[in-house]
Amino acid sequence: MSFDLIIQNATLPDGRSGCDIACRDGRIAALEPNITAEAARVIDAQGLLVSPPFVDAHFHLDATLSLGRPRMNASGTLLEGIALWGELKPIQSIDEIVARAMRYCDLAVSQGLLAIRTHVDVSDEDLKTVEAMLEVRENVKDYIDLQLVAFPQDGVFRAEGADKHLLRALDMGVDVVGGIPHFERTMADGARSVSWLCEVAAERGLRVDMHCDESDDPLSRHVETLAYETQRLGLQGRVTGSHLTSMHSMDNYFVSKLIALMAEADMQVIANPLINIMLQGRHDSYPKRRGQTRVRELRDAGLNVAFGADCVMDPWYSLGAADMLEVASMGLHVGQLSSREDMRWCFDAVTEHPAKILGLEGYGLAVGNKADMVLLQAYDPIEAIRLKPSRLAVVRGGKVISETPPKIATLSLKGRPAQVDPASYCPGE
Template sequence: MAVDLLIQGGTLPDGRVVDIAIAGEKIVEVAPKITAEAGEVIEAGGRLVSLPFVDPHFHMDATLSYGTPRINKSGTLLEGIGLWGELRAVLTPDEVVARALEYCNIAVSKGILAIRSHVDVTDPRLAGVEGLLEVREKVKDVIDLQLVAFPQDGWYRSPGAEENLIRALDMGVDVVGGIPHFERTMTDGAASVRAACELAADRGLMVDLHCDESDDPMSRHIETLAAETLRCGLQGRVAGSHLTSMHSMDNYYVAKLLPLIAEAGVSAIPNPLINITLQGRMESYPKRRGMTRVPEMLEQGIRVGFGQDCMMDPWYPLGTADMLDVAFMGLHVAQMTSPAQMARCFGLVTQSSAGILGLDWGIEAGKVASLVLLDAQSPVEAIRTRATRLAVISRGKVVSRTRAPKPELATGWA
């Protein structure tokens, strides 16, 4: 057998040590020992070979815009939304493309090969939509980029937002978005959830709503989202992003809510870096945690994927496009520190998030050959050290290589 690429001696996340043979864009064999002529051989040396990292929640139209037109001095969600409104009004498609492509290069070097990005449709010019559709086309051979039509200022609250959202879908945006907790009333929020699910059902699309990104325990649009998912027959095609109000909800109510979410097949996308930064801003001490109930969701069989959300934009001044940073923060905030739980968090930025995006990825024969070789022996070590991505393979081609850093010590110790 002749293959294009052969990875020898890689450790899979489940602990198996295998060779992986790749021909064209596909994995053709995974076995303990493969003898084949190969165009290129990568000696993994027992290091971790995993699926690529997946970011299921990002805002690529805003990324790398930090400081433009000014800095978010309060650090709050609401000031960030206001600041973004100022930038959005003067945004051009070319600016969006330039910043997004710069970000995509960083993301690929960190092993991110699938991204779901929300794109604001509030501005009738749809400059962000135009720019990110161009980016999606430019990066399609390397990155699976999904776009969500996102009415940042509200489906009903912002005049013309619903019409703009439909225009964006007509232009080729992939997913129906919304932000029910930002509508003027709970009633309008619930109505926006129903409208989003009906629109998605009519068009055969997925739904991903910014849902209950609040410390208010009475922000309960996730309940409506689950119910509408069932009514519209959208099981497995719907995600609720953030869901931070759940950390403040009554335990009795949550005990009823989580089985409903599970029954509806609604996925949850917490964003640990940003949720822990933006929530709890109106409190003194003690401060509540700004992330939804991840361990409890996993126990109910709810699919969870950690998102990055932001990088150097009106809401967040930091970020490195590293999903291992996201998993690291997530396991701390969720207090998931047993060996099994930490390994599970690695899955929340790889396999589980791929499933949310509808990607049929796996390390087995017949699957697309998109993989990452990390300078670590296990998923937990990868998270602990934020392991170097030694090689990133997209559809059978090596698209990034990084050498592991080697410190030069001069301590003189024996």
């Protein structure tokens, strides 16, 4: 019996070592020690970590890599970013949006990021961003699972006609219903938008993912309405609240009630550590709030919590490199998730947890699942977060689609090693 690919002597994220992973016809056909069959290609992992691919459950692909056009965000604030995006939308073409997004997808593949949920602005009548993202989704379908969210950036009721544009976007093939209730003109309109958008999702059998309470205002509590509508409409397991940054400013008594309601509704949560820590707390002097939602408390209540990248080189964030391990590292630090168990959990927050949010079929390292994986220059998930290592091989459907040489430094120091491999260090040495 022969295979398309065998990765030998791999360590898996759950701690199993000495594993061989055999792939055939796009699926994992065997996962066990010492597979001796022939294969078109054999890779010796040499004990390094093989992970399922990284997943970004919250991104804005229509704006990515647009930094500086038409100008820079001088204040660095969320609201100026939204205004700047409003200036860019009418002057950019579909071809420009597609070209930027495709460049980002190339970068994502090189980083082992093979599934992305992107929010697509549907505020404008021409829906250029929707047409562009539908084209990109078709272009990358063989190597990236790209899920599109109909996102009314300017408010589904605040922007004239945005409700109709959102429905058109869904008719065109957008996958998920989005919203931004805290950006509506009033709290009442925000609550009304949550109800209407959830009803649209229920009628169409779709998932929901709302930018919810991306604010420092502790009275921005639309997530409570989202939890209620999830229960009322039977959307349990299909609804995600993204950002939820107002929860970092809410009083603990209210949060104790709120998290219980969210758990009852089987809601899912996405924090965006890089952007939350950058954009929130802008009106504070000192002490200054961190901005990230209550990741530990939500996780401990049984909710599925993931980390998203949100932005890379766009009106809101001028950094980023499609590296979900950078995202995990920031989430770890901001959330003070410093125990070994917590740090290990942060790796799942950019792999297994967002895969569940997207509903990815056949995800994970198990026989019968899709043969999608990443060989990392690290020996375990915590070391991977610490080092942000090279993605030595990225595999999609049992075929290597990206390779990066290992990071090895050559030293010229008397009495010291000739080379330094950052993955060779172990605690206690």
